[in-house]
Amino acid sequence: MSLPVEPAQQASGPDRTLAPLGRRRCAVVSNTATGGYRIVTALDRDGPDPDPGQFYMLSAERSWGGDGRRPWLPRAFSVAEADRTPNGVRLGFLLEDVGPGTGALARLAEGDGLLITGPLGRPFSSPRRVNPDAAGAILVGGGIGLAPLAILRRSLAGQGIPQRTLLGFRDEAHAGGMELFRCSDVGLASEDGHVGHRGYVTDLLARMLEGDETGSAVVYGCGPPAMLEAVRLMCAERSVPCELALESPMACGFGACFGCAVPLADGGYMRLCVDGPVVRGDQIETAMPAGSGHR
Ligand SMILES: Cc1cc2nc3c(=O)[nH]c(=O)nc-3n(C[C@H](O)[C@H](O)[C@H](O)COP(=O)(O)OP(=O)(O)OC[C@H]3O[C@@H](n4cnc5c(N)ncnc54)[C@H](O)[C@@H]3O)c2cc1C
Ligand code: FES
Numbered sequence: 001m002s003l004p005v006e007p008a009q010q011a012s013g014p015d016r017t018l019a020p021l022g023r024r025r026c027a028v029v030s031n032t033a034t035g036g037y038r039i040v041t042a043l044d045r046d047g048p049d050p051d052p053g054q055f056y057m058l059s060a061e062r063s064w065g066g067d068g069r070r071p072w073l074p075r076a077f078s079v080a081e082a083d084r085t086p087n088g089v090r091l092g093f094l095l096e097d098v099g100p101g102t103g104a105l106a107r108l109a110e111g112d113g114l115l116i117t118g119p120l121g122r123p124f125s126s127p128r129r130v131n132p133d134a135a136g137a138i139l140v141g142g143g144i145g146l147a148p149l150a151i152l153r154r155s156l157a158g159q160g161i162p163q164r165t166l167l168g169f170r171d172e173a174h175a176g177g178m179e180l181f182r183c184s185d186v187g188l189a190s191e192d193g194h195v196g197h198r199g200y201v202t203d204l205l206a207r208m209l210e211g212d213e214t215g216s217a218v219v220y221g222c223g224p225p226a227m228l229e230a231v232r233l234m235c236a237e238r239s240v241p242c243e244l245a246l247e248s249p250m251a252c253g254f255g256a257c258f259g260c261a262v263p264l265a266d267g268g269y270m271r272l273c274v275d276g277p278v279v280r281g282d283q284i285e286t287a288m289p290a291g292s293g294h295r
Contacts, residue, residue, distance in 0.1 A: 017048050019118050019254070025061060028112045029090060035176025037144060038095045038106045039080070042114045045088035050079045051123030052152035053245055053278040057253040058093065060104045061113025075101035076250045076273075078222070079119060080147040080180050081154070091116070094147040094177045120253050121277050124152050127161060127218040130241045130280075135216040136162035140205050140231055142223025143174055148245050148278075149222055150180035157183075164208065168201025168227070169194075202230045209238050218242065219281075228287035235281050242281040248272045248292050262289045 026042035050056075057074035065072045081092035097106045108114060127134035137156055141149045146167050156163045164187070169175035171192040178186065187204050188196025197204055205219070221231040222245035235242040248260040253273050260272040263285040270276060270283075281287075 016122050017051050017119050019120055023115050023117050026114045026116055028108045028110055028114050031108050036173040037176035039092055040108055041090055041092045043088050044091050049089055050082050050119035052155045053123035053148050054079055054119035054121050056116045056118030059115045060108055061115055063104050071101040073251050076253055078148040080150045096144040121273055124220055124243055124278050130218045133216050134218050138217050138219045139165040140221045141167045142201055142227040145223030146177055153181055166201050166204045225288040225292045232281040232287050243278050244287055245278050246272055246276055
């Protein structure tokens with residue numbers, strides 16, 4: 001496998017907030033259920049404010065790798081909210097319990113220790129940075145992938161940048177977290193029809209992209225690989241620029257293990273943890289690289 005030294009985004013991507021060296025202990029502030037997911041918040045006393053699209057490597061201070069049981073390595077999570085307080089930045093993460101790591105994090109209680117490294121990776125770019133003529137943004141999220149779009153939406157709204165948000169869910173058990181958007185004007189879809197349009201969120205996106213006013217929009221997506229690939233192809237067909245937050249298996253999160261390699265459109269690979277997780281749609285060969293994401 002050949003790895004590129006300088007992927008395209010490295011030269012042209014946005015600046016990013018760099019993680020302080022080492023792992024920090026944060027106290028969990030809250031852990032609440034939201035539909036089939038959980039929102040865990042923790043106070044990061046010493047870290048910087050993250051940018052939308054960045055992620056943290058998380059592990060629980062206790063019940064992590066004990067008695068020779070998984071999980072041994074920290075797990076990657078997009079930051080879903082970040083609020084500066086006099087005592088530090090309160091970070092929020094949206095979790096779906098799919099295995100030993102997310103299970104242990106989902107069981108954290110107020111005051112428990114959460115070990116974090118971050119913020120890591122490259123964030124979303126502003127619409128104008130992607131396209132100087134951009135008038136606004138369309139955010140498209142699927143399932144647990146709505147996490148980085150929630151903080152992106154709040155950031156765009158804070159800058160007065162127009163945006164529209166579309167969210168899709170598989171079924172009621174795999175839905176939640178909409179309160180993170182702190183707004184009601186969200187287009188919804190669900191495969192089981194329990195909320196909004198019965199079908200895929202990409203049906204809503206296709207309709208929106210047919211509208212005249214979307215000619216100068218930038219699409220931002222995060223969700224299951226098949227959804228992201230549909231978004232990527234839809235945008236490519238219509239020459240609409242898009243940025244996608246991808247997942248791949250991450251062991252270290254900071255460029256050391258090469259476990260997160262994703263093929264680039266023009267050959268070679270990027271390490272998603274340092275050159276992503278946010279990538280331009282035209283930068284990658286596919287949004288469904290081997291071993292990516294979970295449904
Ligand atoms: C940049 C980034 C941001 C993420 N943000 C979030 C988030 O905000 N919320 C959230 O709930 N999860 C998020 N994830 C996914 C999360 O890190 C993984 O689901 C994690 O591996 C779960 O750990 P686990 O020990 O619970 O389950 P594991 O034992 O790691 O996996 C459980 C099951 O899910 C499958 N699976 C899960 N994740 C992956 C993956 N990345 N690649 C391949 N297969 C996978 C496995 O095949 C297995 O069947 C993110 C991942 C990345 C890379
Ligand atoms: S997760 Fe180790 S290099 Fe990307």
